[in-house]
Amino acid sequence: MVTGTRAAVGIASRGSIGRDRRRALFWSYFFLAVFVIFFLTPPVYMLITSLKTSAEISAATSPWWVFSPTLANYVELLTSSTYLTFFRNSALVALLVVAITMLISIPAAFALSRMRFWGSATLATGVFLTYLIPDTLLFIPLFKIFAFVREATGIELLDRWWLLVIVYPTLTIPFCTWIMIGYFSSIPKELDEAALIDGAGYFQLLTRIFLPVALPGVIAATIFAFTVSWAQFLYPMAFTTSADQLVLPVGIVTTLIKGDVFNWGQIMTGALLGALPPLVIYAFLMDYYIAGLTAGATKG
Amino acid sequence: MARVTLRKVVKRYDETLAVRGIDLDILDKEFVVLVGPSGCGKSTTLRMIAGLEDITDGEIIIDGETVNDVPPKDRDIAMVFQNYALYPHMTVYENMSFGLRLRRAPKEEIRTRVQDAAAILGIGELLERKPKQLSGGQRQRVAMGRAIVRDPKVFLFDEPLSNLDAKLRVQMRTEIKRVHQKVRTTTIYVTHDQIEAMTLADRVVVMNGGVIEQVGTPDELYHAPATRFVAEFIGSPAMNLVPCHLVETSSGLGLHLDDNLVLPVPADRIRRYQPYAGKSLLFGLRPEYMVERRVHTGPHQFDFEVLLEVIEPMGMDTFVHFLVNGMDVCARVNASAGARAGQRFTLCADLDHLHLIEHDSGKVL
Amino acid sequence: MRSTTEARAQASPPVRRRAARLPAFASRKSTIALGMTLPLILIIGVLVLYPAGYAFYLALLSKSMDRFVGLANFDFLFRRETFWMVVKQSVIFAVSAVLFKALIGFLVAHCVHNVPARGQRKWRGMLLVPWVIPPAMSTLAWLWLFDPSYSAFNWLIQHAGGEGVPWLGDPYWARFAVILVNVWVGAPFFMIMYLAALKSVPEQLYEAAAIDGANWWQKLWYVTLPMMRNIIAITALFSLIVTFANFDIVRVLTNGGPVDQTHVFATWAFKLGIEGNDIPLGACVSLFMVPILAIAAIFILRDINRRGTEA
Numbered sequence: 001m002v003t004g005t006r007a008a009v010g011i012a013s014r015g016s017i018g019r020d021r022r023r024a025l026f027w028s029y030f031f032l033a034v035f036v037i038f039f040l041t042p043p044v045y046m047l048i049t050s051l052k053t054s055a056e057i058s059a060a061t062s063p064w065w066v067f068s069p070t071l072a073n074y075v076e077l078l079t080s081s082t083y084l085t086f087f088r089n090s091a092l093v094a095l096l097v098v099a100i101t102m103l104i105s106i107p108a109a110f111a112l113s114r115m116r117f118w119g120s121a122t123l124a125t126g127v128f129l130t131y132l133i134p135d136t137l138l139f140i141p142l143f144k145i146f147a148f149v150r151e152a153t154g155i156e157l158l159d160r161w162w163l164l165v166i167v168y169p170t171l172t173i174p175f176c177t178w179i180m181i182g183y184f185s186s187i188p189k190e191l192d193e194a195a196l197i198d199g200a201g202y203f204q205l206l207t208r209i210f211l212p213v214a215l216p217g218v219i220a221a222t223i224f225a226f227t228v229s230w231a232q233f234l235y236p237m238a239f240t241t242s243a244d245q246l247v248l249p250v251g252i253v254t255t256l257i258k259g260d261v262f263n264w265g266q267i268m269t270g271a272l273l274g275a276l277p278p279l280v281i282y283a284f285l286m287d288y289y290i291a292g293l294t295a296g297a298t299k300g
Numbered sequence: 301m302a303r304v305t306l307r308k309v310v311k312r313y314d315e316t317l318a319v320r321g322i323d324l325d326i327l328d329k330e331f332v333v334l335v336g337p338s339g340c341g342k343s344t345t346l347r348m349i350a351g352l353e354d355i356t357d358g359e360i361i362i363d364g365e366t367v368n369d370v371p372p373k374d375r376d377i378a379m380v381f382q383n384y385a386l387y388p389h390m391t392v393y394e395n396m397s398f399g400l401r402l403r404r405a406p407k408e409e410i411r412t413r414v415q416d417a418a419a420i421l422g423i424g425e426l427l428e429r430k431p432k433q434l435s436g437g438q439r440q441r442v443a444m445g446r447a448i449v450r451d452p453k454v455f456l457f458d459e460p461l462s463n464l465d466a467k468l469r470v471q472m473r474t475e476i477k478r479v480h481q482k483v484r485t486t487t488i489y490v491t492h493d494q495i496e497a498m499t500l501a502d503r504v505v506v507m508n509g510g511v512i513e514q515v516g517t518p519d520e521l522y523h524a525p526a527t528r529f530v531a532e533f534i535g536s537p538a539m540n541l542v543p544c545h546l547v548e549t550s551s552g553l554g555l556h557l558d559d560n561l562v563l564p565v566p567a568d569r570i571r572r573y574q575p576y577a578g579k580s581l582l583f584g585l586r587p588e589y590m591v592e593r594r595v596h597t598g599p600h601q602f603d604f605e606v607l608l609e610v611i612e613p614m615g616m617d618t619f620v621h622f623l624v625n626g627m628d629v630c631a632r633v634n635a636s637a638g639a640r641a642g643q644r645f646t647l648c649a650d651l652d653h654l655h656l657i658e659h660d661s662g663k664v665l
Numbered sequence: 666m667r668s669t670t671e672a673r674a675q676a677s678p679p680v681r682r683r684a685a686r687l688p689a690f691a692s693r694k695s696t697i698a699l700g701m702t703l704p705l706i707l708i709i710g711v712l713v714l715y716p717a718g719y720a721f722y723l724a725l726l727s728k729s730m731d732r733f734v735g736l737a738n739f740d741f742l743f744r745r746e747t748f749w750m751v752v753k754q755s756v757i758f759a760v761s762a763v764l765f766k767a768l769i770g771f772l773v774a775h776c777v778h779n780v781p782a783r784g785q786r787k788w789r790g791m792l793l794v795p796w797v798i799p800p801a802m803s804t805l806a807w808l809w810l811f812d813p814s815y816s817a818f819n820w821l822i823q824h825a826g827g828e829g830v831p832w833l834g835d836p837y838w839a840r841f842a843v844i845l846v847n848v849w850v851g852a853p854f855f856m857i858m859y860l861a862a863l864k865s866v867p868e869q870l871y872e873a874a875a876i877d878g879a880n881w882w883q884k885l886w887y888v889t890l891p892m893m894r895n896i897i898a899i900t901a902l903f904s905l906i907v908t909f910a911n912f913d914i915v916r917v918l919t920n921g922g923p924v925d926q927t928h929v930f931a932t933w934a935f936k937l938g939i940e941g942n943d944i945p946l947g948a949c950v951s952l953f954m955v956p957i958l959a960i961a962a963i964f965i966l967r968d969i970n971r972r973g974t975e976a
Contacts, residue, residue, distance in 0.1 A: 020881075024779060024881075025779065025780065027776075028775075028776040028777075028779040028780050029776075029780065031772060031773065031776045032773070032776045032777065032780070032788055032792075035769070035772075035773050035776075035792065035852075036788070036791050036792060038849070039791070039792055039794060039795050039849065039852075039853065040791060040794060041810075042795070042803050042806035042807055042810065042849070043794060043795075043798060043803070043806065045806055045809070045810060045817060046805075046806045046809075049809060057815065058815070062820065063815060063817040063820050064817060064820075064821075103704075104704040104705050104708065105705065107701035107702075107704075108701055108702045108704070108705035110701060111697070111698040111699075111701035111702050112702065115694055115695075115697065115698040115701075117694070117695040117698045117699070118695065120698070120702075123702065123706070125966065126709075127705065127709070128965075129962055129965070129966070130709050130713050130714070132906055132958060132961065132962055132965070133713055133717055133958065134906065134907070134910035134931075134954065134958070135910075135912075136910040136911075136912050136930070136931035136934065136951060136954065137717060137720060137910065137951050137952075137954055137955070137958075138712075138713065138716045138717060138720070139935070139939075139951075140720060140723065140934060140938045140939070140944055140947045140948045140951055141716035141717070141719040141720040141723055141948060142712070142716050143938070143939060143944070144719070144723060144730075144944050145715075145716060145719065166712070167712065169708055169712075170708060170709070170712045170713050173705060173708060173709070174709065174713075177705060188383060188385065190381040190382070190383055190385035191385050191387065193350075193352050193372075193379070193381070193385065194379065194381060194385040194386075194387075194446075195387075195398075196351075196352070196371070196372045196373060197350060197351075197352075197372045197373065197377060197378065197379050197399075198373070198398050198399035198402055198446075198450075199373035199399050199402040199403055200373070200402055201373075202697055204402065208398075209387060212387075212389040212390075213387070213388055213389055215389070227797070227799075230799060231799030231800065231801065231802075233799070233800070233801040233912065233913045233916070234912045234913070234931070234935070237916070237935070238935065238939050249799055249801035249802060249913075250801075252801075252802070252805065253801060253805070253917055262812075264809050264812075264815075267805055267809070268805070268806065268809060271802040271803075271805045271806060272802075274799065274802050275797075275798040275799060275802045275803070278797050278798065278799065279794070279797055279798065282793070282794075282797045283790075286786075286790060286793075289797075290789075290793070290857055290861075293796075293854070293857055293858075294857060294858060294861045
């Protein structure tokens with residue numbers, strides 16, 4: 001972990017500096033290898049287990065190797081209506097939450113970054129602070145509120161998958177608004193003025209100038225909203241119980257683990273498939289993913 | 301094409317007055333340049349004409365219509381910004397046609413107008429490129445093209461050349477003038493560069509501290525500045541200003557600069573300056589009216605000897621600096637006159653071009 | 666043409682006219698702005714701020730929620746040994762996890778920054794994977810790796826001649842396990858933040874330091890760390906909040922066991938409030954996360970304000 005030698009190597013190539021640089025490189029690669037192994041062991045082990053039969057899992061052979069690989073676990077899960085229901089619920093919730101998040105946070109970010117009005121600065125800061133209020137503080141009062149709504153109006157909210165569509169935006173909107181404010185604020189003011197003179201109104205300014213110019217930010221915010229919705233565990237755990245209303249994380253944890261009978265081949269397959277959508281998005285849109293991740297601290 | 305009139309226009313930001321009530325009448329097809337140091341209110345004035353800032357008080361009239369409450373898009377103006385403000389996600393063609401598309405002009409018409417404008421600016425080849433792929437000069441042309449395509453009543457330029465390097469700036473300056481001669485749209489141009497102002501303008505408006513110092517043709521500003529500010533601001537190198545006393549001499553009036561140097565006031569100006577006799581004033585003379593000694597060609601030329609301090613050869617001419625009454629004074633002599641630093645040198649001043657400025661009011665007498 | 670310029674000429678009429686004109690223009694703009702921010706304000710107000718305030722009210726009710734009992738719930742908690750155990754475990758869990766995440770993140774970020782640029786993307790891509798997988802899913806993999814009878818770690822240890830570890834069966838090992846998994850999930854986030862910060866340190870500073878005769882740790886101490894101070898602080902603060910409020914990992918890995926030894930505030934609140942049907946007591950427990958949040962919020966606010974004034 002020697003940053004200094006990076007600079008030094010450009011200045012001279014005397015023997016000692018070259019040796020320092022080589023040593024630094026060696027240790028860098030050493031630690032990288034150690035941590036890549038540490039970081040990738042669980043997902044790799046998921047994959048290994050998912051390819052095994054129950055018999056092989058409980059056999060005394062090496063757990064780190066697949067001796068007779070099979071896709072049986074995958075076939076079984078992907079034809080199981082329960083698992084497909086989890087997947088459908090998760091996908092529906094995530095997509096709807098992304099849509100709601102974007103519809104609410106983009107106009108709000110536009111107004112907060114460009115249309116200075118009374119209290120707009122306070123509101124922007126307040127939005128960011130609400131991002132810091134964790135779900136673990138809110139799930140109990142929310143649970144009580146939803147129960148109360150049932151008593152008062154007869155509308156059943158608990159144990160409905162679409163309730164999550166209402167609740168998840170509280171997790172996504174503050175941060176998405178915050179990063180969109182950052183992206184919108186970085187657009188030079190002259191661009192608005194040029195568009196105003198060209199004849200654009202606020203709506204056209206937003207849709208024809210701001211959104212296309214801040215597209216990387218929109219993508220980063222979308223990814224963030226999707227991954228947060230997909231991974232959320234506490235709210236569905238607290239608010240949904242029936243098998244047909246569950247989303248993936250809770251579904252796998254609660255239904256695939258039946259009592260003391262752990263079908264690890266299926267659990268690992270289910271978890272791996274459940275981790276796939278975020279992983280695929282990450283693989284293809286890594287730069288946007290990272291931009292969204294770092295935006296909170298660098299822009300705030 | 302239109303007249304633009306400003307009547308007692310004021311702009312106030314909270315406590316500060318950025319523009320303190322200016323009157324200006326810009327004629328149809330005229331090219332007017334607002335020039336002044338930063339913070340003088342020139343950009344604010346332009347932005348008020350564009351409708352990007354509201355007007356605190358007064359009236360702005362474009363083509364006979366008071367536009368105070370008219371939003372920018374309905375003022376029929378086009379503006380070129382300092383950083384060009386090209387839409388980064390649109391091609392050059394889309395950039396130039398954006399205004400027309402928002403106004404739902406027919407596709408055919410948009411195409412011919414964009415192509416005509418592109419032809420005027422020589423950017424026909426660039427229409428499919430994105431702004432990122434263009435050089436500074438090309439972006440500048442596109443920004444102008446976007447304005448031309450709209451065929452507005454008025455062009456507004458806000459320091460459009462400041463982001464270009466020196467060479468390109470000169471080139472684009474000529475280009476802007478050429479375009480104006482072709483399209484003849486009323487143009488208001490803001491710059492802090494007095495050379496740009498002089499070369500481009502039909503009339504120059506010199507602003508300072510939120511007020512107009514003087515309005516006039518480049519020639520008028522150069523040869524007949526109305527105030528000390530204009531005298532110092534216009535011209536490069538700047539006009540020499542030296543404190544002096546206007547004294548009565550045997551032959552009329554004299555300018556006492558220091559104990560060694562008393563310049564005679566030309567006979568035709570004695571009447572004009574007589575009331576100020578005995579007062580302390582500022583004497584102004586541009587460097588080019590102090591040259592090496594030569595055969596006098598006019599009646600009011602006057603030779604005097606100085607000790608040269610610094611020599612700046614410019615090629616065609618040489619600037620020589622010397623001290624008069626403790627003030628640095630610059631003269632412009634022929635390169636072959638043999639001026640050397642540390643030497644005594646005889647200069648010839650053409651006093652027909654002198655200016656006398658009152659200390660307190662800053663007015664040129 | 667000379668234009669006369671009388672600055673003092675605008676005395677009373679402009680003020681009056683401005684007052685008459687501005688509201689019409691300004692109100693239209695703020696109406697639009699309000700319309701655009703209203704959904705945001707509503708959703709935050711109804712689903713975040715109101716429940717947060719409601720939690721305080723709930724904490725003051727009796728179990729059946731028909732009686733106002735004041736601070737009796739808190740009194741009850743303070744008398745329970747489990748509560749103090751949860752407090753201790755939450756603090757140990759959050760502090761040690763954040764510390765190790767920060768250290769590992771820092772080390773790994775430096776290593777990535779140190780290798781040739783063309784390889785950095787690949788390394789970074791692999792190192793962020795733990796952060797990308799939903800924690801509930803990846804914790805399942807850890808649960809399987811720690812399985813009492815089939816633990817793949819124990820298999821390795823036994824083949825190396827050691828003795829199997831009761832990963833989740835023994836309180837101390839179980840605490841170690843939840844911290845380990847939390848570090849595994851969170852360290853990549855620190856890595857990515859630090860890497861972004863490292864990239865923003867101008868190379869000339871290192872060159873200047875090298876010319877001034879600084880060795881590598883002096884460069885680290887006098888150049889890198891001061892330049893990264895802000896990012897380190899804010900990342901650690903974020904992580905502290907998230908770790909303190911963690912639910913997924915403990916819930917899936919140990920569910921608080923063995924015998925409540927690994928519960929943190931969130932999982933215990935869930936157990937009492939949702940599973941145990943004692944909503945007021947659960948609300949009470951979750952409220953103990955508020956102080957750390959408040960402290961973090963103050964620091965972050967200060968940071969935002971400072972940046973605001975610098976900008």
